[in-house]
Amino acid sequence: MTRSGLKLSGVSAAYRDTPVLHHLDLEVNQGELLVVLGPSGAGKSTLLRVVAGLQAATTGRVLIGGRDVTALRPGRRNVSMVFQSYALFPHLTALDNITFGLEVRDMPRKAARERAAAAAATVGCAHLLDRRPGQLSGGERQRVALARALVREPDLFLLDEPLSNLDLELRTETRGELKALHARLGVTTVHVTHDQTEALVLADRLAVLRDGRLEQLGTPDEIWRTPATVFVARFVGSPAMNLLPADGPLTPDGAPAARPPGHRIGFRPEAVRLGDVGTPAAVERVDVVGEDAYAYLRLAGDGPVITARVPSASRPFPGEPVRAAVRWADVHVFDGDGRRVTGA
Numbered sequence: 001m002t003r004s005g006l007k008l009s010g011v012s013a014a015y016r017d018t019p020v021l022h023h024l025d026l027e028v029n030q031g032e033l034l035v036v037l038g039p040s041g042a043g044k045s046t047l048l049r050v051v052a053g054l055q056a057a058t059t060g061r062v063l064i065g066g067r068d069v070t071a072l073r074p075g076r077r078n079v080s081m082v083f084q085s086y087a088l089f090p091h092l093t094a095l096d097n098i099t100f101g102l103e104v105r106d107m108p109r110k111a112a113r114e115r116a117a118a119a120a121a122t123v124g125c126a127h128l129l130d131r132r133p134g135q136l137s138g139g140e141r142q143r144v145a146l147a148r149a150l151v152r153e154p155d156l157f158l159l160d161e162p163l164s165n166l167d168l169e170l171r172t173e174t175r176g177e178l179k180a181l182h183a184r185l186g187v188t189t190v191h192v193t194h195d196q197t198e199a200l201v202l203a204d205r206l207a208v209l210r211d212g213r214l215e216q217l218g219t220p221d222e223i224w225r226t227p228a229t230v231f232v233a234r235f236v237g238s239p240a241m242n243l244l245p246a247d248g249p250l251t252p253d254g255a256p257a258a259r260p261p262g263h264r265i266g267f268r269p270e271a272v273r274l275g276d277v278g279t280p281a282a283v284e285r286v287d288v289v290g291e292d293a294y295a296y297l298r299l300a301g302d303g304p305v306i307t308a309r310v311p312s313a314s315r316p317f318p319g320e321p322v323r324a325a326v327r328w329a330d331v332h333v334f335d336g337d338g339r340r341v342t343g344a
């Protein structure tokens with residue numbers, strides 16, 4: 001049986017009278033890396049703050065490693081949090097910043113410094129220990145913040161958008177390092193982001209949060225292949241999945257004759273095939289992104305616009321008449337409430 005690293009049951013949170021989390025149930029296995037993904041304002045940071053004990057839950061319980069910590073102060077939960085801003089002390093060196101978490105626990109100074117140096121080596125910032133935050137780049141600060149979180153040997157890591165202040169190249173590199181670090185240390189981790197690529201790459205499992213509610217929980221593969229709702233389908237994937245009325249202008253190849261009114265079909269831009277058969281469409285715009293091109297196609301005269309992903313070498317040109325087809329096997333079906341209809 002897998003052990004529980006973190007369990008939330010019926011957790012709600014509010015700012016003054018405004019509810020932000022609504023009776024959340026969520027379980028993270030021991031050693032698992034769970035990514036919480038959602039748009040701005042979904043309640044991701046609030047969720048981490050409630051787990052860390054920085055904010056009280058208005059209902060429900062928080063268990064870490066099977067221990068009920070709902071009533072415990074943050075310092076008693078053995079949790080380390082890395083903030084988006086890193087929250088380093090500007091007047092302290094990197095070494096003193098990393099050591100800080102241990103010294104307040106009355107560990108002897110020499111032992112604390114040795115542990116800090118070991119944590120710094122783990123995340124690759126051992127050469128920066130004499131510098132103050134003002135003398136470090138964004139990526140270097142991020143490493144020091146991680147080392148400070150690591151040095152406490154927590155039961156649980158909470159990472160709040162730790163990569164969002166880094167430029168794209170560094171973000172990609174650091175993302176890989178975070179994944180490797182997690183694999184090596186095996187500490188249960190909750191990583192918050194609104195970046196779907198980061199989420200898909202890092203996560204053992206993904207929790208998609210929307211308006212303080214869990215929209216779907218699953219592996220990156222499940223979320224990608226079987227999105228539970230229109231919201232998840234559109235939020236994960238770039239450009240977003242196409243959505244059309246099931247009885248609308250495009251009939252997928254192999255579709256059953258009867259498709260209930262009110263249902264919608266979704267298909268990713270890469271599922272659209274351009275050729276001699278299918279629904280007539282006019283190319284409105286084409287964006288070329290290296291090897292790929294995204295063609296925006298207006299269906300059937302004045303119908304809706306869909307996006308097709310095609311190799312840029314064989315892309316159509318604006319104004320060109322084309323035909324768009326989709327296979328039924330590549331289609332997702334959603335009911336009138338936006339929920340996935342299985343077995344379609």
Ligand SMILES: Nc1ncnc2c1ncn2[C@@H]1O[C@H](COP(=O)(O)OP(=O)(O)OP(=O)(O)O)[C@@H](O)[C@H]1O
Binds near residue numbers: 015020038041044047
């Ligand atoms: N201190 C606060 N006082 C009042 N409302 C707040 C406070 N902090 C956050 N909120 C509100 O709570 C909701 C959830 O905020 P939260 O920061 O948890 O979202 P988030 O998913 O982390 O967003 P982001 O990706 O923008 O950081 C938002 O509607 C926000 O406006």
